[in-house]
Amino acid sequence: IPKSSLHVRALKVLREATDEDLIMAHENRVSERRAFKICLQKIEEHNLPMKLSRVKYTFDGDKILFFFTAEGRVDFRELVKDLARTFRKRIELIQIGVRDEAKLLGGCGVCGRPLCCTSFMDQFKAVNIKMAKNQDLSLIPSKISGLCGRLFCCLRFEDSWYCEVKRSLPRRGEVIRTPYGVGKVLEVDIFDETLKVRLEDESEVKIEASEAIRGKWRYNPRRLEDE
Incomplete structure (x- = not known):
């Protein structure tokens, strides 16, 4: 497989x-589960403000890696010594961010698919x-955040497409000329490339975006009974 066609780093x-x-x-997998439980106990004994995420043995079993998250820096020197005495192996504690934790642990997103960071993101x-905002999504944090508590990584994937399409279409609230007269754009469907427009007589029509003529039009709404 050509390296240029790969989306992730190739391993030898x-x-x-x-x-x-x-x-x-x-x-090693069995030992990792045992080491995880022991490390949790040690963290509690040392009263350290850290959350253990995962334990990883090197293939030869000579070294144990403990991955954890914490809000700030943690002085874990005594914990390392304690773990070294317990396991009689080389010990390394690695502080990671919440996004890295999600990548390590894996899971499924709200889309029902495995997490992007676990599947293919390098x-x-x-x-x-x-x-x-560009994608007209809800701005409620819980609606646009992943398992890590951060914004969805996938928001970035199509952002350039949304920006490009929106630049070519009238904006919501923009005054345009339609085959039915001058009106104000109420809704924009970027997928169908259609517009919902309120005309000056207060009626609403749906038109193709290609039918809209953009310019400095004056919008003077009036009610039919006033005519």
Whole structure:
């Protein structure tokens, strides 16, 4: 597979796994679950403000990696010493962010699919609330946030398309000329490229965006009974 066609970093295959490798990998998974429980107890004993996310053994079992999240910096030097005495192995504690935690643990998003960060994303890129506005999404945090509590990474994927299409269409509230007269845009459907327009006689029509003529039109709404 050409590297240019890959969306994630390619890993080098060393060799085919042997039966011994598979047994060792299974034993590591069992040891990781045990180490997780022990580390939780140690964190409580040392009264540290940290949340343990995952434990990972290196393949040879010589080193144990403990991933955790915390609001600020944590002095875990005594914890490292305690864990080293308990496991008799090299110990490394790694503080990660909430997005990295979601990538490590995995899960399903509100779309029903596996998390993007777990499935194919190789790195995190900035996402902001403006992207949600561009896509006319609810700005309620719980509606546009993922399992990590941060804005959906997928907001970034189609943002450039939304911006490009919106630039080519009249904006909501813009005054345009239609085949039925001058009117004000009430709704814009960027997928069907249609507009809902209120005319000067207060009637509403739905037209194709291509039928709209943009310009500096004067909008003078009037009621039929006033004519």
